[in-house]
Amino acid sequence: xxxxxxxxxxxxxxxxxxxxxxxxxxxxxxxxxxxxxxxxxxxxxxxxxxxxxxxxxxxxxxxxxxxxxxxxxxxxxxxxxxxxxxxxxxxxxxxxxxxxxxxxxxxxxxxxxxxxxxxxxxxxxxxxxxxxxxxxxxxxxxxxxxxxxxxxxxxxxxxxxxxxxxxxxxxxxxxxxxxxxxxxxxxxxxxxxxxxxxxxxxxxxxxxxxxxxxxxxxxxxxxxxxxxxxxxxxxxxxxxxxxxxxxxxxxxxxxxxxxxxxxxxxxxxxxxxxxxxxxxxxxxxxxxxxxxxxx
Amino acid sequence: xxxxxxxxxxxxxxxxxxxxxxxxxxxxxxxxxxxxxxxxxxxxxxxxxxxxxxxxxxxxxxxxxxxxxxxxxxxxxxxxxxxxxxxxxxxxxxxxxxxxxxxxxxxxxxxxxxxxxxxxxxxxxxxxxxxxxxxxxxxxxxxxxxxxxxxxxxxxxxxxxxxxxxxxxxxxxxxxxxxxxxxxxxxxxxxxxxxxxxxxxxxxxxxxxxxxxxxxxxxxxxxxxxxxxxxxxxxxxxxxxxxxxxxxxxxxxxxxxxx
Numbered sequence: 242x243x244x245x246x247x248x249x250x251x252x253x254x255x256x257x258x259x260x261x262x263x264x265x266x267x268x269x270x271x272x273x274x275x276x277x278x279x280x281x282x283x284x285x286x287x288x289x290x291x292x293x294x295x296x297x298x299x300x301x302x303x304x305x306x307x308x309x310x311x312x313x314x315x316x317x318x319x320x321x322x323x324x325x326x327x328x329x330x331x332x333x334x335x336x337x338x339x340x341x342x343x344x345x346x347x348x349x350x351x352x353x354x355x356x357x358x359x360x361x362x363x364x365x366x367x368x369x370x371x372x373x374x375x376x377x378x379x380x381x382x383x384x385x386x387x388x389x390x391x392x393x394x395x396x397x398x399x400x401x402x403x404x405x406x407x408x409x410x411x412x413x414x415x416x417x418x419x420x421x422x423x424x425x426x427x428x429x430x431x432x433x434x435x436x437x438x439x440x441x442x443x444x445x446x447x448x449x450x451x452x453x454x455x456x457x458x459x460x461x462x463x464x465x466x467x468x469x470x471x472x473x474x475x476x477x478x479x480x481x482x483x484x485x486x487x488x489x490x491x492x493x494x495x496x497x498x499x500x501x502x503x504x505x506x507x508x509x510x511x512x513x514x515x516x517x518x519x520x521x522x523x524x525x526x527x528x529x530x531x532x533x534x535x536x
Numbered sequence: 537x538x539x540x541x542x543x544x545x546x547x548x549x550x551x552x553x554x555x556x557x558x559x560x561x562x563x564x565x566x567x568x569x570x571x572x573x574x575x576x577x578x579x580x581x582x583x584x585x586x587x588x589x590x591x592x593x594x595x596x597x598x599x600x601x602x603x604x605x606x607x608x609x610x611x612x613x614x615x616x617x618x619x620x621x622x623x624x625x626x627x628x629x630x631x632x633x634x635x636x637x638x639x640x641x642x643x644x645x646x647x648x649x650x651x652x653x654x655x656x657x658x659x660x661x662x663x664x665x666x667x668x669x670x671x672x673x674x675x676x677x678x679x680x681x682x683x684x685x686x687x688x689x690x691x692x693x694x695x696x697x698x699x700x701x702x703x704x705x706x707x708x709x710x711x712x713x714x715x716x717x718x719x720x721x722x723x724x725x726x727x728x729x730x731x732x733x734x735x736x737x738x739x740x741x742x743x744x745x746x747x748x749x750x751x752x753x754x755x756x757x758x759x760x761x762x763x764x765x766x767x768x769x770x771x772x773x774x775x776x777x778x779x780x781x782x783x784x785x786x787x788x789x790x791x792x793x794x795x
Contacts, residue, residue, distance in 0.1 A: 295679035296582055297642035307638055415634035422634060 244486065245316040248479055249323055252314060252383050253356065256460055259332050267335070269437050271327040271444055278445045284410035284435040286442045290321065292426075295413040298373055301430035302336045304423045307524030310466040312473035313421035317396045321387040321445055323521045326456035329440030333379060333463030336425050336435050367502055375424070379469040381462035382421055388453040393497045395451055400483070419476035435460045552580070552792075553675070553699050558706035559716040563734040565593035567706055567762060570683035570768040570783040572598065572646065575680060583644040584678040590653035594684040595641075598648070599769025604639035604687040605652025610667055632670040637732075640674070646680070672699070702792075703729050709740040709751075717748070732788055752786030754779050 260266045279286060297303070305311025317322070386399065405414075410431020415422045425434050440459045448454050462468055504531050571593075572585050587602070595602045613632060630754045641648040655761035675681055683700070703724050708714040721729060731748060733741060735756040744750065757779035763770055773780050 294648065294674055296636075296677050298582055298644050381608075415631075415637050417634045420636070431580045 243318045243320070244316050245479065246320070246323065246484060248475060249316050249385055250313075251317070251319055252385070252460070255330060255475075256330060256462075259462070259468060264332050264468075266386045267331045267448045269329050269440070271329060271441050275445055275448050277327060278408040278441045278448075282438055282441055282445075284412075284429055284438060284442070286409055286445055287406065290410040291407045291412060292410075292411070293407065294507045295424040295426045296413075297327055297424070299426050299428075300337070300375035301427045301434075302425045303375045303377040304463070305420065305469075306422050308421070309377050310378075310379040310469040310473070311422055312381045312469055312476040313416065313419055314381070314396075314398075314476045314479060315347075315400050316383075316385045316479065317390055317391050317399070318385070318387045319391060321456035323391070324385050324387050324456040324458040326387075326458065327444070328458045329437060329444075329461070330458075331436045332460070332468075333465075336430060338438075348463055354444040364466065378463040379466045380421065380423070381460075381469050381472045383460040383462070383472070384447070385458045386447060386451075387456040388451075389455065393490065395453060397487065398446060398484075399454075405409065406447055409439070412442075413441065416505055419473060422528060433487070540758050543717050550631065551678065551680050552702055553681040553683070554702045554704065556704045556706065557685045557698045557716075557720050559708075559710070559713040560686075561708045562708045562710075562713050562752070564706050565589065566737070566770060567590055567599050567704065567734065567754065567783065568594050568682060569597040569781050570788070571775075573702070573771050573780075574784055574787055575682065576645045578787075580680040582678050583646040584649065584675060584681045586645055586649050586681065587684040588651045588683055588685045590686075592652065595650050596767060597647055597764075597770050599771060600641050600643075600648050602639070602641055602650035602652075603649060604635075605650045606667065606671075607640055607652035609635040609639055613666070623759060624644050632666060633673060636667075636670050646664070656790050663756065675699075685735070687698055692713050700724075701728060705729055705731050705733060706734050707736075708734050708745070714745060714748070732786060752782065754782045754786075 256266070272281070284290070303309075307452075411426040411432070411434055413424045413426075440461070443459060444457050447457060462472060542711070543567070554571075557565045558564050572583060576583050585598070590607075611634065612635065613629070639649060639719075641650075703720065705716050706716045706718050717731065730751045733750045733753045736753055741750065742751065755778055757777065759773060759777055760770065760779050763773060764765060
């Protein structure tokens with residue numbers, strides 16, 4: 242059993258609990274190939290796809306702003322069988338539900354893919370120009386990846402990729418520890434950006450970032466702050482474990498990174514500075530010697 | 537990831553970044569509020585309005601409230617970094633834009649950012665540099681920036697952005713306001729400076745030192761004073777208010793009514 246497996250089970254159980262409480266669940270399956278995922282997206286994904294800052298006046302939906310509550314959970318396991326590969330789950334309202342209700346996740350499930358009609362887009366555009374303020378939802382994002390060869394090192398790199406805001410058109414993400422605050426632009430919403438889009442975009446980006454990923458499953462929760470608070474507590478525990486892993490890995494390499502203060506305020510800074518100067522001199526000497534030998 | 541000075545400058549190179557400076561009490565905040573309204577009405581939208589007065593005059597002058605400030609973000613960053621808080625310095629730096637976004641009061645045509653007052657003693661140039669870089673990224677989302685500054689321009693360069701390209705210096709009938717103007721003129725390209733005389737009479741103007749050209753005069757106005765006393769938003773002043781009209785006319789005369 243891997244270190245985060247109990248949390249994969251906990252998160253899955255929590256989703257089941259919410260469904261048992263009568264909360265509406267919407268599920269869509271992403272196609273297995275990367276090309277198929279990318280091909281079906283209504284927006285661009287990749288470097289420079291996003292325009293950067295999305296102001297509230299250009300926002301169609303705001304997810305997880307500090308008042309509404311948010312959390313971001315990222316988990317990995319070496320057992321792909323623990324996940325349902327390609328599954329995107331939404332609990333709570335979808336992005337399209339915020340202005341207009343005829344583009345729902347349910348349609349995605351029944352039709353097998355979201356291709357909004359011209360009429361839908363027209364209605365969405367009208368709604369977006371009319372709406373003076375963006376709708377705001379509490380937001381939890383749970384990403385679970387699996388791969389037999391995935392390592393803790395892969396996890397650390399992938400973890401930073403879960404908030405890849407600048408790589409998705411019409412989507413801006415700002416994050417702080419386990420909190421995630423994002424905005425979907427009116428333009429992206431008019432193009433049909435839903436949680437299916439976000440889920441698929443994240444899957445495409447994560448799979449491209451690490452081919453060792455064999456299975457990936459994503460869940461979004463937009464129900465209420467209470468549900469988010471429970472998941473946020475999981476996120477805090479997961480982060481603590483994750484930090485411990487990093488610390489232990491550095492210890493194995495001979496470094497103790499459990500330092501209670503930074504260099505600027507450390508009494509021993511002059512000692513380290515002297516050592517650093519000595520090291521610089523040593524490196525200079527080594528370079529000189531190397532150059533001399535090459536001649 | 538940090539940006540070089542050039543990258544940072546590129547983000548903000550094409551938008552008007554206006555600073556309103558002058559001695560304390562000359563009427564910078566009233567002018568900034570009226571100028572903000574005119575700029576927005578003339579299509580400079582979205583406009584980022586920065587209240588660089590530590591006690592937050594501009595925020596209330598336009599009827600807004602700012603719970604969080606940029607100084608608060610800076611203090612949090614310094615304190616986290618100094619005390620080995622729950623974040624490493626790198627993590628704290630990576631999250632600065634989250635906190636700046638959280639400090640923004642966002643409205644349809646404009647956003648408001650209050651500088652506030654820092655509680656951390658010390659220079660912290662590197663923290664300021666990171667903040668400026670994060671600010672430049674935010675600024676790039678706006679059509680223009682209007683900063684109600686403290687007396688001089690140096691605080692803006694240090695705390696907000698080094699890209700100010702237009703400086704309004706407000707003077708009144710006092711010699712000290714002229715002294716402040718001279719000090720600012722020593723720091724800024726003279727072609728970027730526009731001098732506005734506030735609450736001044738024609739007789740007072742005659743006493744100005746030679747060589748000082750005033751772009752316009754804003755008369756003392758009882759309604760503005762009344763709005764100020766009652767804490768009402770200056771954006772609710774009637775369109776035909778004398779002071780508002782004066783600012784409007786000055787902007788027309790210097791061709792800044794439609795930037």
